[in-house]
Every structure is written in C-alpha cells, then in structure tokens.
Amino acid sequence: MKPVDVAVGILVKPNGDVLLGQRPAGKPYDGYWEFPGGKVDPGETILEALKREFVEELGLQIHSAEEWCGVEYVYPHAHVRLHFYISRDWSGEPQSLEGQAFAWQGAVGVEPLLPATIPLLEWLEQVRYS
C-alpha cells in the first residue's frame, strides 16, 4: 500500500492546553480522538493542507506552524504518513463544522486515541510548556 500523507496540527494555547477532535461517524475509527487534520490533496503542500483542514473542520486560521515530527503507521484501511505540526500562532474559536466533538486538554484525558497518535502524547509533554 502506498503511504498517504496526512497533515496534523497540534494547536497550543498560552496555558499549554492542546486541541483534540473526535472522528465523526462514517470515517474509519469513528469515535476515536485525534489531533485535527486530514489528507494532503494532490498539488498541495503539507502546510497548505493543514491550514485548509483547520478552516474546513474547525473554522480556525493557522498563521504559522512548525514541523515537529513524522510518524508512519499501517492501518487495515490505509498506510499513513503523519506530518505533525505545532502551532501557537492561530486565531479564531473552534467550531464543530463537521458535527464532531472537540476538547482542549491539559493532561490528555480523552479516549480512545488513534493508535498512531498515542506515542506523541509523551513526546508532547517535553515541548508543550516550553
């Protein structure tokens, strides 16, 4: 299976909270929590995809974001290459434009999380309050 590029954003508030969303019904792993994002369209850069997904899903504007880490994972439905970005430079109030739940979290307490995203939480502790 050819890997699919996915742009994923970790929005950090000044107090260190990060934004998570719950996958809507009808998608693989619906009900699982994830950092918002989605597949990169042909001809789009990863950063462009990231900004588009945040507008489409949450009505949020990302002004700038830093590339943080990459994770590859093979699911039964897809082989994904996740590109995680961190942004502290965004504006707007999140809205549930696709009917999904979302939550700002200090210590991340929502579950279940997508399996490829679980290891990120530990790494995140090292950077979120820096």
Ligand SMILES: Nc1nc2c([nH]c(=O)n2[C@H]2C[C@H](O)[C@@H](COP(=O)(O)OP(=O)(O)OP(=O)(O)O)O2)c(=O)[nH]1
């Ligand atoms: N957004 C996001 N996706 C993740 C994370 N962890 C993880 O394994 N994924 C996987 C799940 C999906 O297979 C893929 C994202 O694709 P998606 O189906 O949500 O993307 P999309 O919104 O563009 O979907 P589509 O309806 O347009 O097909 O990446 C994560 O933390 N955030």
